[in-house]
Amino acid sequence: MSEIKKIKNLKEFSTSADRFEGANLLCPGCAHSIIVREILNATNDDLILSSSTGCLEVCTAVYPYTSWDASWIHIGFENSSTAIAGAEAMHKALKAKGRLKQDRDPKFVAFGGDGASYDIGFQWISGCFERGHDMMYVVLDNEVYANTGGQRSSSTPIGSSATTSPAGRVSYGEKMNKKDMLSIMAAHGSPYVAQVAPNKWKNMIKAVQQGLNIEGPTFINAMSACTTEWKFDPADTVAISDLATDSLVFPLYEIIDGKELNITYRPKNIVPVEEYLAAQGRFKHLFKDQYKYLIKEWQERVDSNWEYLQRREEARV
Amino acid sequence: MLNKGWDEFEIGAMLRSFDGPTSNIATTLQEDRPYSQSNSFTASVADWRIEKPVFNKDYCIDCQFCWIYCPDMSIISRDKKMIGVDMDHCKGCGICVEVCPTNPKSLLMFQEKEDEDTVLAAWPEKEDKEK
Structure with a gap:
């Protein structure tokens, strides 16, 4: 059971049987379910899942329906990580006592939005990683509290217009920089942290399989383009994700044992950040004369981050 | 279950995705699964x-x-x-x-x-x- 599922190409992958069901209430074109599908299909192991409160939880468990074909639990906003850590600890204890009815080794995966992970559930995640549970935590990072109407979270990037940081005559919207969650989790001593995107499915599957098969707490930050709050056409979800990864706004990389950084995707043609910003309604105001200087700042920030990642990859520290 | 009023809901609810025993869902295709009424697959x-x-x-x-x-x-x-x-x-x-x-x-x-x-x-x- 516990051997890694072999996925050579997309045709082979398409023979997987989905364990996440349709008729959930996520928006048309939502990247959350693309990510969840890719993660659940990446393995044939039994799964025990949990979700924090957020779009994913609210839309997939609307009484009297559930969209999950695996054991799934929701408790609160902050504790998808501790709920799954508790289940993992119980499984370990029962196994040690020989009280498991079936000898199966499930994988433990917690899902949370960026609000539940970067802000509200941060302390809980930190605790789980410090205790070293054998689990994987997945952030569906859509850079905003999309479920409650688009309030800013600590993942919201500079210049984005959110309902609690609206852009207007005196403000260009969100003023704080995005929290570097990956470095924080790597600093916990996690054996594997990675940033992935749904449009690079092969990359995603590789990261997920590696994360599931390493013992210890692993962390996946998945970029999730939000058609409602980023304000673009539902059909463009994959195109926007492509722009995000190719403009290096979301560089894809992994950090092993908190030290070895590997860049897992290098775009052949790097797209200017301006194109990524122009495609979304939340950055519309940046193209007014008043705020145009911010686009240049964006590009500089992305460039210096890319430079930093490359140098860190070389230095192996 | 589907006809319950709002004040008759259970406070902590558990929903079963399938009716009857299932051994390995990850390798069972959708047409072979015993979906229950509370699985959203049965909704539209x-x-x-x-x-x-x-x-x-x-x-x-x-x-x-x-x-x-x-x-x-x-x-x-x-x-x-x-x-x-x-x-x-x-x-x-x-x-x-x-x-x-x-x-x-x-x-x-x-x-x-x-x-x-x-x-x-x-x-x-x-x-x-x-x-």
């Missing part, structure tokens, strides 16, 4: 759609891009072949059409009311690439 979001995707298998190369990027598990693929769209669960987002690489596209969006045979008969011809 077809009324969300304004436009529907129509699949023309003459041009399909079975690349499965539509399968991987469909957010609603609505592209049905069996034995590495794309066989159709699940119209109960498709919300009409149009991602499958955007990612379709063939020329002309083998999936196109049409108004919900349009007849499938008519649009298939009038499928667009191959477009020349701009040089």
